[in-house]
Amino acid sequence: MSMKIALIAHDRKKEEMVNFITAYETVFEHHELFATGTTGTRIMEQTKLQIHRFMSGPLGGDQQIGAMVATNDMDLIIFLRDPLMAQPHEPDIIALLRLCDVQGIPVATNIATAEILVKALDRGDFAWRELVHKYKPGVPE
Numbered sequence: 001m002s003m004k005i006a007l008i009a010h011d012r013k014k015e016e017m018v019n020f021i022t023a024y025e026t027v028f029e030h031h032e033l034f035a036t037g038t039t040g041t042r043i044m045e046q047t048k049l050q051i052h053r054f055m056s057g058p059l060g061g062d063q064q065i066g067a068m069v070a071t072n073d074m075d076l077i078i079f080l081r082d083p084l085m086a087q088p089h090e091p092d093i094i095a096l097l098r099l100c101d102v103q104g105i106p107v108a109t110n111i112a113t114a115e116i117l118v119k120a121l122d123r124g125d126f127a128w129r130e131l132v133h134k135y136k137p138g139v140p141e
């Protein structure tokens with residue numbers, strides 16, 4: 001089953017992201033991919049994958065992905081953050097991760113966890129997300 005997956009990488013993590021996506025391209029090609037602007041462009045340049053690109057992170061891309069998380073529409077997030085450099089949009093980043101915890105969305109912030117999640121995805125361990133989509137309540141009043 002096809003899952004909605006968000007891919008986000010800070011500048012010094014973009015090469016790592018592209019290498020990772022390339023290594024698991026045969027897994028990712030079965031899913032619906034979303035990304036912040038520059039991350040999406042980099043991945044599309046170096047793979048055959050089609051990605052829905054949002055705004056660049058500092059211009060609101062994290063928030064756009066956060067909006068999908070808020071409505072429980074995103075199934076998995078791989079967010080390779082730069083732990084050693086301050087970001088101008090730090091509040092947006094924290095907000096996105098907070099919403100993942102609100103909804104219980106699987107989110108990897110480093111490559112080791114990302115690899116475990118992608119292997120789980122390939123094995124079908126995310127089938128429970130189908131139930132979330134099926135029984136998702138409407139927007140609360």
Ligand SMILES: O=C(CO)COP(=O)(O)O
Nearest residue numbers: 036037038039056057058
């Ligand atoms: O800043 C980002 C996430 O916080 C990533 O944005 P870009 O993919 O546009 O570089």
